[in-house]
Amino acid sequence: MIAARRSLLSWSAFFASLAALPPLLPLLGVDGGGAVQIGVLNDIGIYLILALSLNIILGHAGIFHMGHTAFFAVGAYAAAILNTSCGWPILSALPVAGLLAALLAFLVAVPVIRLRGDYLLVVTIGVVEIVRICLVNNIFGLTGGANGIAGIGRAVILGRRLTTPADIFYLIWSFAALSVLLFSLLENSRFGRALNYIREDEVAAAGCGINTGRHKIQAFVLGAFWAGMAGTLFAVKTRLVDPESFTFSESVMLFAIVILGGAGSMAGIVLGTFLLIGLQEIFRDFLEARMLVFGAAMVAMMIFRPQGLLPARARRYDTGGRTGASPGAAGREKKPGPPAGNGAAGT
Amino acid sequence: MQEFLQQLINGLAVGGLYALIALGYTMVYGVLKLINFAHGELFALGAYLGLTLLTALGLAGGGPAAVALILLFAMGLVALAGYLLERVAYRPLRGSGRLTAVVSALGASIFFQNAMMLVFGAKARVYPGGILSGEVFTLLGAQIPATRILLLASSLLLMLLLYWFIHHTRTGAAVRAVSLDQGAARLMGIDVNRVISLVFLIGPALGAAAGVMAGLLYGQIKYDMGVLYGLKAFTAAILGGIGNIPGAMAGGILLGVIEALGAAYISIAWKDAIAFCLLILILIFRPTGLLGERTADKV
Amino acid sequence: MSLLSLRGLSKSFGGLVAVAHVSLELEADAVIGLIGPNGAGKTTLFNLITGNQRPDSGGIFFDGRDITGLPTHAVVRLGIARTFQNIRLFQSMSLLENVLAGRHCRLRAGLAASLLRPPFQRREERQAVRRARDELAFVGLEEQRDKPAGGLSHGSQRLLEIARALATDPRFLILDEPAGGMNGQETAALMELIAAIRSRGVSVLLIEHDMNLVMKVCRRIVVLEYGVVIAQGAPEHIKRDPAVIEAYLGSGE
Numbered sequence: 001m002i003a004a005r006r007s008l009l010s011w012s013a014f015f016a017s018l019a020a021l022p023p024l025l026p027l028l029g030v031d032g033g034g035a036v037q038i039g040v041l042n043d044i045g046i047y048l049i050l051a052l053s054l055n056i057i058l059g060h061a062g063i064f065h066m067g068h069t070a071f072f073a074v075g076a077y078a079a080a081i082l083n084t085s086c087g088w089p090i091l092s093a094l095p096v097a098g099l100l101a102a103l104l105a106f107l108v109a110v111p112v113i114r115l116r117g118d119y120l121l122v123v124t125i126g127v128v129e130i131v132r133i134c135l136v137n138n139i140f141g142l143t144g145g146a147n148g149i150a151g152i153g154r155a156v157i158l159g160r161r162l163t164t165p166a167d168i169f170y171l172i173w174s175f176a177a178l179s180v181l182l183f184s185l186l187e188n189s190r191f192g193r194a195l196n197y198i199r200e201d202e203v204a205a206a207g208c209g210i211n212t213g214r215h216k217i218q219a220f221v222l223g224a225f226w227a228g229m230a231g232t233l234f235a236v237k238t239r240l241v242d243p244e245s246f247t248f249s250e251s252v253m254l255f256a257i258v259i260l261g262g263a264g265s266m267a268g269i270v271l272g273t274f275l276l277i278g279l280q281e282i283f284r285d286f287l288e289a290r291m292l293v294f295g296a297a298m299v300a301m302m303i304f305r306p307q308g309l310l311p312a313r314a315r316r317y318d319t320g321g322r323t324g325a326s327p328g329a330a331g332r333e334k335k336p337g338p339p340a341g342n343g344a345a346g347t
Numbered sequence: 348m349q350e351f352l353q354q355l356i357n358g359l360a361v362g363g364l365y366a367l368i369a370l371g372y373t374m375v376y377g378v379l380k381l382i383n384f385a386h387g388e389l390f391a392l393g394a395y396l397g398l399t400l401l402t403a404l405g406l407a408g409g410g411p412a413a414v415a416l417i418l419l420f421a422m423g424l425v426a427l428a429g430y431l432l433e434r435v436a437y438r439p440l441r442g443s444g445r446l447t448a449v450v451s452a453l454g455a456s457i458f459f460q461n462a463m464m465l466v467f468g469a470k471a472r473v474y475p476g477g478i479l480s481g482e483v484f485t486l487l488g489a490q491i492p493a494t495r496i497l498l499l500a501s502s503l504l505l506m507l508l509l510y511w512f513i514h515h516t517r518t519g520a521a522v523r524a525v526s527l528d529q530g531a532a533r534l535m536g537i538d539v540n541r542v543i544s545l546v547f548l549i550g551p552a553l554g555a556a557a558g559v560m561a562g563l564l565y566g567q568i569k570y571d572m573g574v575l576y577g578l579k580a581f582t583a584a585i586l587g588g589i590g591n592i593p594g595a596m597a598g599g600i601l602l603g604v605i606e607a608l609g610a611a612y613i614s615i616a617w618k619d620a621i622a623f624c625l626l627i628l629i630l631i632f633r634p635t636g637l638l639g640e641r642t643a644d645k646v
Numbered sequence: 647m648s649l650l651s652l653r654g655l656s657k658s659f660g661g662l663v664a665v666a667h668v669s670l671e672l673e674a675d676a677v678i679g680l681i682g683p684n685g686a687g688k689t690t691l692f693n694l695i696t697g698n699q700r701p702d703s704g705g706i707f708f709d710g711r712d713i714t715g716l717p718t719h720a721v722v723r724l725g726i727a728r729t730f731q732n733i734r735l736f737q738s739m740s741l742l743e744n745v746l747a748g749r750h751c752r753l754r755a756g757l758a759a760s761l762l763r764p765p766f767q768r769r770e771e772r773q774a775v776r777r778a779r780d781e782l783a784f785v786g787l788e789e790q791r792d793k794p795a796g797g798l799s800h801g802s803q804r805l806l807e808i809a810r811a812l813a814t815d816p817r818f819l820i821l822d823e824p825a826g827g828m829n830g831q832e833t834a835a836l837m838e839l840i841a842a843i844r845s846r847g848v849s850v851l852l853i854e855h856d857m858n859l860v861m862k863v864c865r866r867i868v869v870l871e872y873g874v875v876i877a878q879g880a881p882e883h884i885k886r887d888p889a890v891i892e893a894y895l896g897s898g899e
Contacts, residue, residue, distance in 0.1 A: 064446065111631045117445060118382050122581060123630055126623035129578070133620040182761060189760030190753050190771070197736055197747045204734035207696065209722035209751025209814050218757065248574065252453060259450050292461040298454025303439045306447045314740055314792075317775050 004316070007184070014270075015177045022166035038165040040281040045172035046234050048273045051257040052179045052266065053226035058255065059263035059312075060187060061219040062199025064117045066248075066255050067124030070131040071101040071224035073246035075231025077135065080149040080241045081142055091155045094232045101228025102221045104131075109220040113213060128251050135243040148242025155236045168237050175233060179226065180266060187264070188315060195219055196264070253277075256294075260301055262308030271310055352489040354611040355604060360495040360564060362603020363502030367557035368580030369587070369595035370509060371429075371550030377526035377590040378539075378546050380445065384452035385432055386554055387577020388459035389425050393555025394568040395467050397421040398474055411497065414563065418501075421559050422552040428459075429551025430544055438540075456573075463570040471569040474562035498560045505556055506596050509549070513592055522546060526590060575619065579606075582626040588636025597638065649674040649849055650695070650726070650818055655704035657690055657873075664690040666873040667704070674817075677840060677850040679864035679881075681857075683893060687873040688853045689731055692820050696728050697721045708818070723751045727816035729807040731823050731853070737796035741787055744795050744806055745778035748813025781809040785839060800827035805839070812843065819843060821852040825859055837863050861885070869893065 021041070025034025054068045075097035082088040082096060112123045138145035155162045155171065162168055186192050194215050197205040206212050235241055253276060261272020276294070283290045301308075368390050375383040397417040400406070406413040436455045440448045482493040513519040524532040525542045533539050561576070562568045583602040587594025602622060610618040629636065648671035657665040664687040672678055680688050693699040695706055697718040705714045713721055727748070736744050753774055755767040782788040785805040790798070795806055804824055811819055824840070825833045833856060840863050843850055854860050860867060861881045869877040869884060871893045877884060884890055 062446075064449065112627070115630055115634060118380075118449065119585075119630055119634060121449065122382070122585065123627055125578060126582075126626045130620050130623045130627075133617065133623075137616045185761050185763065186757070189767075190750060190755045191757055191760045193743065193746060194750055196739065196743075197750075200736040200739065201734050203698065204730070204736065205747065206718040207698075207722065207728055207730070207734070208747040208810060209719050209727075210747070211717075211719045222757070252457070256450070256453070259446070289461075289465065291457055292465065295454045295456070295458030295461060298457065299436045299451045300454075302443075302447045302451040302454065303436075306440075306443060314794075315743065317742060318772070 004188075011177075011180055011184075015173065015180075018173055019170070022169055035165050038169050040278065042165060042168055042172050042237055043281060044273055044277045045169070045176050046230055046237065047254070047257065047277045048176050048270060049172075049179050049230040049233070050227055050254055051261070051269045051273050052176075052183050053223040053230065054254050055223075055258050055264065055266070055269055056183065056186070056195070056219050056226075057223040058258050059265070059269075060192060060195040060199065061216055062117075062195075062263075063113075063216055063220060064121035065124045065220070065223075066121050066251050067126075067128035068223070068227055068254050069246045069248070069251040070124075070128040071105055071227040072231045072234070072250075073128075073131055073135065073241075073243075074101040074104050075228030076235045076241045076246070077143055077149070077231070078228070079232035079235040080152050083152050083235070084149055085142070089156060090153055090232065090236055091157065094229050097232040098225040098228040101231065102225035105221045105224030106217065109217045113216045113220065125248060125251070128246075128248055132243050132246055132248075135246070144242075146243060148240060148244075150240045152235050152239040152241070154239070162236070171236065172233055175229075184266060187266075191215070191218075193315075256298060260298065260308055262310045262312055265308065265310050265312035268308050268310035268312070272308070275309075349488040350611065351608075352487055353491065354607045356489070356491050356495055356499075358604035358607030359600060360499045360603070361607060362583075362600035363499050363506075364557040364561055364564070364576070364599070365580045365583045365603050366596045366599025367502050367505060367553045367560075368576060369583040369599045370506070370592065371554045372577075372581050372584040373587070373589055373592060373595040374522070374526075374546045374550045376584070377592075378522070378529070378543050379437065379441075379448070381437065381448045381452065382581065383432075383437075383550075384449070384577070385436075385455035385459055386550065387573030387575075387580070388456050388463070389429055389432075389551040389573070390554040390558045390561075390576055390580075391463060391568065391570060391573035392428060392459065393421040393425045393551075393558030394474075394562045394572070395463060395472070395558075395570075396424050396555070397559035398472060398562060398568065401475065414559075418556055418559050421555040425555030425558075426548040426552040429547040429554075432551075433544060433547040438543075460571055460573065467570060469570065471567045473567050474565075494563060498564055502557070502560065505553060509553065510593065510596075518542075518545065579622045582622045582629075585626060585636055586629055588638040591636065591638050594636055594638035598636070601637075648672055649709055650851075651707045652691075652695070653705045653707065655691070655694055655706065656702045657687075657694055657699060658702060663873050665694065665701075668870075668873070668875055669704075670868060670875065670878075672818075672849070672851060673866075674849050675844070675847070676865045677844050677852070677863050679860040679867040680851060680853050680870060681855075681860055681867060682870035682876075686870040688870055689822060690873075691870070692728060692822055692851075692853065695721075696726060696820065719751065722814050722816075725815065725817035726820065727811035727814045727818075728820040729804065729811055729822055729824060731826065733800075733803050733807060735795040735803055735806060735810075738794055740792050741782060741795055741798075741806055742775070742778050742791040745781050745809050745813045746774055748781070748810040749774040749777060752815055778809075778813060781813045782806075784812065784842070785809045786835070801829065801832040804828065805836075808839070808843075812848070816848055818849045818851065821850060821854075823853055823855065825854055825856045833859060 022038055025037060030037060050068060050072055054065065057063050057065045078097040078100045079090055079093040082093040083090045108127055112120060115123065135143045136146050143149065162171060194210050197208065197210060198212050198215060202212050257272040257276050258269060262268025280290060368386065371386045372383060375381060400417045400420045406417065432455055436451045437448060440451055483490050484493065513522060521537045521542050522545065524535065524537055525539055529539055579602065580599065583598035584595045586602060587598030605625065606618055606621055609621040650672040652668055652670045655665055655668045668691060682688055690699065694701045697716050700715050705712060707713065708724055708726060713724060736747065753770050755770060759767040779788060779791060782791055785808055787802060787806060787809065795803065798806060804826065808821065808824065825836055828836060837859055840850060864881060866879065867881055867884045868875060869890050876889045876893060877887045
């Protein structure tokens with residue numbers, strides 16, 4: 001309980017201090033009122049939402065998934081098409097974009113989820129490439145080919161048009177905060193635990209009565225749903241979607257954020273996103289050498305700190321302050337709980 | 348019929364390249380159970396090193412002998428790179444989880460790719476076309492460039508050499524033993540580390556050969572060409588049953604032919620999607636590949 | 647009456663017959679031992695019962711219900727739990743979380759309940775944690791509940807697997823070499839534990855090479871050789887059975 005409260009507090013502090021940045025940057029005399037910096041933060045925010053959603057799949061369930069951009073792309077294009085062709089307000093496309101991405105994830109996952117880890121990795125890479133090729137080839141005449149879709153309308157919230165980078169900033173980061181909240185509830189629950197058991201040892205998890213296939217599909221679809229919604233936010237931000245934004249290397253970047261930050265650790269993923277995306281934006285001038293260092297760092301991390309920069313911490317359980325039953329063989333004399341009886345303790 | 352024949356030859360030539368690259372994936376997977384994501388980059392490196400020597404020595408009209416020379420040169424250097432790759436990025440991770448090794452492989456891939464971009468430039472480079480004869484002969488009405496036949500023959504020759512080595516030498520038997528069961532191989536007195544190092548010399552060397560051939564076949568190379576070729580060659584390895592050496596050869600040739608015919612008769616725009624769809628279908632319906640793979644998941 | 651019955655089960659791998667037409671009636675409220683030389687097909691038989699492998703032919707009936715070919719998680723839900731010969735714990739997770747894994751199939755909270763945290767979800771989580779602690783206490787590991795499972799001694803890891811299996815509310819518990827890697831003292835404690843499990847109304851089927859343990863705790867013993875049941879009966883009977891003596895002496899054990 002105390003641990004949970006403390007973590008709530010530090011997350012609130014983190015998001016509150018971020019929220020103070022847009023009004024603060026101009027006051028600090030940052031060039032151009034900090035518009036550039038806000039833009040970078042917006043990119044980071046989108047990546048953070050994506051990385052958090054990938055974390056459920058890769059970090060918690062241990063599914064080697066390197067095609068997350070496929071779902072991101074589906075969400076972004078769905079929102080763009082609904083907005084430009086059907087005249088939907090862009091934000092109202094949010095749930096539909098998520099659902100479409102989830103649908104694709106479901107169709108992909110059902111036949112392949114039982115494959116061994118590295119096979120699955122290759123399948124997900126294949127999916128991201130197929131999606132990109134579909135986009136380039138203007139599939140169903142909807143995606144605009146290599147040029148993509150331009151002219152996406154501005155988002156409107158409660159009658160207010162979001163025009164400045166700061167407006168978008170608040171939209172993206174509110175969604176990021178919501179993601180942190182929901183995913184932390186999820187990972188500290190029966191569902192989250194089950195994913196971790198599956199990651200640690202699938203056979204043992206099944207032996208504990210966990211339907212491993214179903215949980216893996218659920219994790220996959222849920223992560224894709226969230227990535228689809230992140231795609232909508234991306235469409236809001238850039239107002240133009242094209243295939244080049246959704247390449248395999250974006251998937252690799254997300255994969256790296258989760259692994260290097262700390263699989264299963266939200267704090268680690270925030271740090272990873274800021275480091276990988278933030279530094280990438282800051283060092284744009286020496287773009288090439290930056291990626292060289294990044295690659296070498298990935299190798300070095302795996303050798304020296306494979307658990308990531310900020311590894312996941314063990315869950316804490318409220319054990320009610322009750323002292324444990326006497327340990328050792330003596331404990332066996334006691335008959336624990338109501339024995340057997342299906343779901344006796346559960347319901 | 349003419350077009351079919353022409354596309355078939357095209358497919359066979361490209362398939363030969365896929366097969367050579369796929370062998371590197373499949374052999375490494377055999378001994379380490381690792382997808383060596385950096386393998387595609389080693390292939391590209393081979394192409395660049397071949398081009399570098401070609402220009403440095405002014406060999407751009409030298410015919411088959413010059414090609415053989417640059418092939419050997421590129422193969423030797425890339426073999427060295429492969430050896431170092433294993434020592435630096437994979438050996439320290441032996442025994443840790445599969446995921447860590449896969450991430451390390453990705454890191455190595457990014458590293459190599461960007462190193463090549465820094466050294467050789469981000470723009471595509473032209474491979475001199477005149478090095479092999481531009482002769483075109485006609486077979487059953489189809490126009491077949493001599494280069495393609497030569498390349499196909501060279502890749503087949505390399506594959507035969509490898510096959511002979513794996514199946515008819517003691518060292519080759521050691522490679523097979525380590526692929527089947529590392530622990531048992533060690534008990535039999537096989538130096539597993541040496542075998543793994545050897546595989547990381549042979550695989551990349553074959554990849555480098557494919558790189559030079561790809562340059563000759565298409566006339567230009569780019570620093571990131573290893574990604575797409577790598578993925579397709581990996582598909583070929585899966586197609587044949589990963590870990591299976593003849594499977595990788597057959598899978599590569601088959602994929603090349605399917606792609607060429609698909610591009611000709613379905614649509615060129617969807618050419619790259621064919622390989623990936625095939626990959627997914629194979630994994631769903633026959634994950635052990637056409638020629639099978641040895642797996643044992645013990646409870 | 648029998649709780650679990652196996653009818654003509656067969657399973658082979660490639661050309662190797664691991665289990666051949668095994669028919670067994672395993673009664674409730676008993677500890678039954680399954681013994682036999684290495685490679686006799688004991689673990690394969692376990693894997694068939696718990697759905698880790700599918701039989702080539704034959705049927706498995708639990709409490710009169712056909713469970714042949716059911717996936718493992720469904721078998722566990724019906725009340726058959728197991729431990730593994732080559733210990734399969736969630737090594738990096740705490741003892742408590744390991745045992746909580748066993749509770750999973752008796753909890754109801756799904757995705758929505760995880761997010762909305764209705765009262766029933768909080769109550770069942772509390773109860774699950776309490777139950778997990780009780781099971782840890784039952785095997786004598788309660789004090790170490792927050793330590794990672796991987797840090798335990800071999801013998802304690804076996805106990806933790808038993809606690810995890812018990813947390814699934816089994817009616818039938820399958821133990822694969824529970825005394826493997828235990829010292830004499832630990833084995834003695836294990837025998838008490840098995841008796842305690844029986845007295846909770848859980849039937850036990852175990853594979854064990856420690857004949858002293860098998861003879862002492864089992865009411866009935868089944869002997870398997872080359873995938874075939876060659877003898878079954880009370881320990882005193884098995885000790886004198888010529889086929890059993892032959893099987894063991896013949897294989898050099």
